[in-house]
Amino acid sequence: MSNNRLDSSKEAKLSELNQRKLKRKAELKVLTCSIEEINQELIQIEAEHAAIQNTRVALLALPTEVTCLIFQFALGYHVPRHSEPFFEITASHVCSQWRTISLAYPRLWRRVCYVGPKIFLRDLDRLDAYLQRSVPQGLELWLDFRKTHIDDEEALLEKTLEHVERWKFFSVFAAEEDSLAHLLHEIEHVCAPNLEHFAFSCEVLGFPRSYDLVKNLDPTIFTNGAPKLQSVILDCSSVACLPSLSNITTLRLEIPHAGTVFAFPWSTFQHILALPWLENLSLFGHIFYSPEPSSTGQITMTKLKHLRSEYGGMPQLLPRLRAPLLQTITIQNHNFLDCAGASSEPYVFPSLKSVTLINITVDTSSGEWYFAQMTESATEILISEEASSLAIFSLLQNSEELLKIFYWSKVKVLTCNFEIMEADDHGAFLQFAKSRCKNDLVVRIFDRLDRQWRRDFSPEYDVFTEACNIEIMDVEDNPFSQLWPPGEHSFEHFHDNEDPFDIKPY
Template sequence: METLSSWQERKRKLEGERDDLVRRLEVVERDIKAQAGYGAIYNKDSPALTLPTEITCLIFREAHSAMEVTRKGDQIVAHLTEVAISHVCRQWRSAAIGLPILWSSFYYHGPSATHATLNRFEIYLERSKLNPLELWLDFRQAVRDTGLHFAVLNTALMVVSRWRLVSIFSDGDSPQYTSRTSTRALVGLKLKELQAPCLEHLGLYPNLTFETDEDLAVIDSIGPHVFTEGAPTLKSVRLDASAPNTYLPPLSAVTTLRIEVGKSPTDVVMFSLDTLRAILMLPNLENLSMFDTMCDSDIPLEDIPLIPMERLRHLRLSDNDPVFKLLRIVRAPLLESIIVQRASLLVENDDHSQLQYAPVYSFPSLTSLVLVDSTCDILCAARHITIIHGVSNVNDGILGKMRYHSPEHPIWPHLQTLVVDFRETLEIKHRLAVFLKSHQHRDGDLTLRISDTRAKAWKEVGHFQTLYAAAAELCTIEEVPEKELYDPKPWPPGGDGVRGRRVDLEADPFSTNSKLGEFLLGP
């Protein structure tokens, strides 16, 4: 049983510990003041601290623009320059906090978010003042407090007039079972009747799954479903394959449109013919990338009016026979590059000797043609052509034409670079040799680009009578590392026209697998 004296003894002990802590705190405070005084004297003549504030802010802006938030695998690599700068000294902190552009980029990674993340978001919005915003909002996974996602979304919506570059990811589910309180549903509802006067880039990834044919309705209009009050400066749009059903933004001013697979892709995007034509005929469209697109129409191609795409420069298609086949009636005088994966465009003609001369529109500005497990009859004036076959019948289509050559009807008359990789057969190697010989007689040198591992195999004695030596007599062979050969360059070439992007976490789904020697769609 405790007595009064024991309680008094405990009280004196605690008071003594408190006094010790107070004395230690006073010592620490003196040390801090001493360090601050030393730092002030030491930095008094520092050139970096004697610069005018305007020059210092220009340096901060350059440092901020040079650093990015990127992804490596499943990890987000964030170099928050603004935080580092604001912790150097009081002078820099004052200048940094007063520079709105440093605080105008913010990413919210839901799975690792806490209420401190929300507080930091609010601080960024306050410090960025009226500066246009770059936001990356990931709501795909639940957090302990489900209200955190909605609080972040509501906070972002309060400044929608300042949105410039925005990407939103939500948790995938079936439309049939979507609760009105789910993140996906709230995102759709809250984005609907909005106006975004500064919005230049929009990425929407609802990650829907369609379990029935009723869920996967035919898209019979190009909306808009969101930002119905207008987004006049919107020029870059990225959507996952499920978004066009309920998330199409205004597209009239868009120059870059990408409808591609996401982490939980739906099977296809089903457009009506009129809707598909409306997308292809968007007046300002320069770059178009579409995956897994279907067209709900059985109208013969010859009964469909020509599709003018006057400004289109770069086209990329994957698992997309309907759009690929429409190329026959597309007129795109400025088209520079075509990338096609797992698609087919063939002229139906039983006379194989005349197949290569079939009347197929030749895009006059086409420079680069990349065919990945695809077959086609595009015998255009492209100067750089890549043919990669990993799984499909390599004899089909464009490779099959190599055995037919004629001075009157040359294949790729202006070809400068040919990149090839496919399963080796004697027949295909013979066709390649025939093509190289025919091209040798025309003006202009040809460079044949192959992987270093393929070159090593071709150099082996007895490998199709030393194929490497035979090919080297007909053209210039360039060996490149296998990784480089199968690594697709950033798309679209030259960028999408959106400047100042700092948060770069939207991975390009068009990736490669060098071990298989084929292009594959990545997550």
């Protein structure tokens, strides 16, 4: 059996090495502590140095109230908010002075935007921090749960419910039927005394075709009251979560995703059209089952100011609509049919200012002519088509039946978004401009179309500029992509903040 013991000299060497090791570790610990102390002292020195230097920075010498106003103004440039870092986070990390001011300024933290998931506990802590820092301000909540686990979603929602009396704007976006059922349960009997805007999209595909949900407009959420609610956005798979609509002024009903089969029956949609305070109505998709035009009576909407419709049957109801305050109409992806059953004398919307037509097709000249008569009061026409020959006014100008009939006589601004200006349409444009020379007509086009027109049809372009004023539009100030309703606070949209009526320049 071999002897594994070391001889005495090696044992002594190991003992010496261990002692040296322990000594060096002790020295290292002392040095580490010393380095930490030095680092802390350096941080303090740098802070004091920066504080003295900052006394020369005019921005940091402003009164706290002025700094808060600057924060509030800058915050406006970060709406809509779908990517980090958010302004309030950035501002609170610039320097200690700004951090102190920002953390004590509740208005800076009233907009809570959750675009998770990340790390759940961190998300929950962050949400709680916003909720506490924003007291007593009204809350603007934007909660995107489309990729969040249902359990985490429930916890985050329950945290916000602790502050329901402060809800001002409340937008929730989910992607599961369980989310729909959970939200309905959580806010069914809630009272939201300060809620002004509610948006909910569940994106449930193939939602059951059950009219039990919409036989009337009785609220299924906030049943204990939401007296200040004025604006509602719903996709039709989420219509089970229906707040009281009795006081609303703005309503958006949309079917944004393929596969949804839900729609309002006509009997229920009539109640929507009869809402007493409704000023702004936007419909995207086949929202309701259209009745036979000949069987529809007169529809009176005394408060309506702004109307948008894409697909669906609303444009076919225009001949029956009486809206004395209507100012803007936007119609997209629609086919003007023959106005069978309409009154022989069209109702002219007396307050109408602007008409926007996007990708419109026409079956008969009577349909386009009837629409032109109804919108005779308009002073601005906006048209977006792939080719100029498809524009409704080109069809009107080139119609032999309507050749001698004057329409849109008050138009002062014609805004066009075409990919192609076709040679045969120059005459129609020129005739339209010449017949309205007393209006000082302005034709607005994007730079791309202007360059194509100048390049391919230079003589015609020169003649056209003599008949009217041509204005080149800025892509960044696209008139086909504006806030809606006009002049209102832009409530954030739920399709990744894409308004389905926004049109990009060709």
